[in-house]
Amino acid sequence: MNTGKKLDFFERYLSVWVLLCMVFGVAWGKLMPDLVDKISAWEFGKDSHVNIAIAILIWLMIYPMMLKIDFGGIRGILRKPGGLFVTLFVNWLVKPFSMALLGWFFVQWLFSSVLHWIEPGTAANYVAGLIILAAAPCTAMVFVWSYLTDGDGAYTLAQVAVNDLIMIFAFAPIVMFLAGVSGVHIPAAVLITSVMVFIVIPLAAGCLSRMLLVKVKGVAWFEGAFLPLFRPVAILSLLATLTLIFAFQAENITRNWTAVLLLAVPIVIQVYFNSGLAYGLMKLFGVKHNVAAPGALIGASNFFELAVAVAITLFGATSPAALATVVGVLVEVPVMLSVCRICTDSKAWYEGKKA
Numbered sequence: 027m028n029t030g031k032k033l034d035f036f037e038r039y040l041s042v043w044v045l046l047c048m049v050f051g052v053a054w055g056k057l058m059p060d061l062v063d064k065i066s067a068w069e070f071g072k073d074s075h076v077n078i079a080i081a082i083l084i085w086l087m088i089y090p091m092m093l094k095i096d097f098g099g100i101r102g103i104l105r106k107p108g109g110l111f112v113t114l115f116v117n118w119l120v121k122p123f124s125m126a127l128l129g130w131f132f133v134q135w136l137f138s139s140v141l142h143w144i145e146p147g148t149a150a151n152y153v154a155g156l157i158i159l160a161a162a163p164c165t166a167m168v169f170v171w172s173y174l175t176d177g178d179g180a181y182t183l184a185q186v187a188v189n190d191l192i193m194i195f196a197f198a199p200i201v202m203f204l205a206g207v208s209g210v211h212i213p214a215a216v217l218i219t220s221v222m223v224f225i226v227i228p229l230a231a232g233c234l235s236r237m238l239l240v241k242v243k244g245v246a247w248f249e250g251a252f253l254p255l256f257r258p259v260a261i262l263s264l265l266a267t268l269t270l271i272f273a274f275q276a277e278n279i280t281r282n283w284t285a286v287l288l289l290a291v292p293i294v295i296q297v298y299f300n301s302g303l304a305y306g307l308m309k310l311f312g313v314k315h316n317v318a319a320p321g322a323l324i325g326a327s328n329f330f331e332l333a334v335a336v337a338i339t340l341f342g343a344t345s346p347a348a349l350a351t352v353v354g355v356l357v358e359v360p361v362m363l364s365v366c367r368i369c370t371d372s373k374a375w376y377e378g379k380k381a
Contacts, residue, residue, distance in 0.1 A: 036261055040359040047268040048279075048356075054269070055276025062273045066343055077343050080270055081223075084335040086263035088224060090256035091165050091331070092232025095187050103184035109308060109317035113185050116304040116325035117163045118196055124299060125160030126204040128292035129153035134208070137288050144285065148346050152289060154210040155337050155350025160296065161200045162336075163189040164327035167362070168320065171327065174366045177320035185324055193329075194225055201336075212340055220336045267334065271352055274343040285346075289353040294361055301326035301365045305376075315376050319369040327362055330355045 036043070055062045068078045103110050130153060138149035165186055172182040198217045205212050240248050272279065279286070304325035308318030333351040341347040 041356060043265055044268060044352075044356045047265055048272045051269040051272025051274075052276045052279055055273035056280065059276075062276070065270065066274050077270075077338060080267055080338055080343060081335070083263045083267040083270070084224065084331060085228060087260050087267065087331045088228045088335075089232055090253070090260045092190075092228045093236055093253060093256065094169070094183075095165075095190060095229070095232060096183055096236070103181060103188070106181075106317075108311050109181065109313045109321045110185055110188060112304055112307045112311065112313065113321045113324050114188070114192070115307070116300050117189060118192065118200070120303060121163075121296065121300050121325065122157060122161040122200050122204055125292065125296050126153070126157050126208060128296055129156040130208060132292045133288065143288065144282075150209045151341065151346040152285070152350045153208045154205045154212070154341070155333075155345075155347030156289070156292060156354075157204045157208065158201055158337050158340075158347065159293070159328050159330060159333040159351045159354045161197055161204070162193065162329035162332045164324060165190060165329050165332075167327060167358070168324050171323035171362060171366055172320035174363075175319035175323070175369050176316055178314070178316045181317050182320045182324070185321065189324070190225070190229055194221065194229070197221055197225065216340055217336070220339045223339075224332055224335045264331065267331075268352060268355065271334065271338070271343060271348060275349050275352075278344065278346070278349060285349065286353055286356070289350050290357050293354055293357045297326045297358070297361045297365065301368075305369065309376055315373050318376065319366075319373075322369060323362060323365060326365060327358060328354055330358065 065079055066077065070078060070081070133144065133152050133156070134146070134149045138144040138146050144152070163186075168182060168186055169179075171177070172179060198214070198221050202212050202214060202217060236248065239252060243252070301322045305318060305322035308321055313321070330351060333354065334348065337345065337348040337351045
C-alpha cells in the first residue's frame with residue numbers, strides 16, 4: 027500500500043473505538059440497568075421500536091454523509107459504465123443473497139441446528155440482521171478506501187450516488203424477501219417507514235443543502251469549511267449510538283458473548299468473496315485499476331449506520347438483529363484494510379505487468 031496515504035487517527039483505530047464502546051456500554055448496562063431501561067423505552071409511540079435517542083444520533087451520522095453526494099457526477103460515469111455495472115451487479119444481485127446463504131449455512135444450520143450453540147429463533151433474528159447489513163451498500167467509508175487504493179475519486183463518488191438512488195427502491199423489497207425466506211416476517215409498512223426516515227429524508231436534505239450552499243457560497247467553501255464542521259458530530263454520534271446499543275444489549279452479550287465471534291464468520295467471508303468477485307470481473311472486462319479497486323471495495327463494504335438504524339426500528343435496540351449489524355461495524359474496518367492492501371499490492375498483476 028502506498029505508505030504516503032494513511033487513515034486519520036479515528037478511522038485507523040475505528041475497531042478499537044468500537045471495542046471500547048462495547049466495554050463501556052456493557053458495563054453501563056450491567057451497573058445501571060434501570061437507567062438503561064428507561065432510555066431504551068423512550069420511543070416514538072408505543073411499541074414503535076424507534077428509540078428517540080438512537081434515532082437522533084443516527085440522523086446526525088447519516089446527514090453529513092449525504093452532504094458529500096454530488097449527483098451531477100452521474101453524467102460522467104455513463105461514458106465509461108463498465109465499472110459501474112460490475113459494482114451494481116455485486117451490490118444488488120450477489121451480496122445480499124450471498125449473505126443470506128452464508129447466514130443460513132453458518133448461523134441457522136451449523137451453529138444452531140448442528141452444534142446447538144444458538145437457539146433457532148435467535149438464529150433467524152441474527153440472519154435477518156446480517157441481511158439488513160448486506161443489503162445496504164457503503165456510503166461513507168468508501169471514500170476512504172478509494173483514497174487508499176489511488177482510486178478515481180469522481181468515479182467513486184458517482185458510483186455511491188447511483189447506489190444511493192437504487193437503495194431507495196431496492197433496499198426494502200430485498201430485505202423483506204430474504205428475511206422472509208429465512209423465516210422472519212418483516213412488516214412492509216415499518217420497513218418502508220425506515221427507508222423514508224433513514225434514506226429518503228436525509229438524502230433529500232443532504233442534496234438540497236449541498237445545492238443551495240454551493241450555489242450561494244461556492245464549492246471551495248462548502249467542501250473546505252462547511253463539511254468539516256460535521257465530521258466530529260458524525261464521529262461522536264456513531265460512538266454514542268454504539269455505546270447505547272451495547273448498553274441495551276448488555277444482558278444478551280454477557281449471557282452469550284460467543285455470538286459476536288460467531289456472527290463475524292459469515293461477515294468476513296462475504297467481504298472477501300464479494301470484493302474478490304468484483305475485482306475479478308473488473309479485470310475480465312478491462313476496467314482500469316483506479317476504478318476496479320474502489321469498485322471492489324464498494325461491492326464488499328456495508329452502510330452499517332443505516333443497517334443499525336433499520337434493525338433497531340424493525341426489531342428493537344435489544345434485539346439479536348441489532349447486535350448482528352453492530353458486529354458488522356466491529357469487523358469491517360480491519361477486514362476492508364486488508365482488502366485495500368490486496369488491491370494495491372496486486373496492481374501490477376491486474377494491469378498485466380511483470381514484477
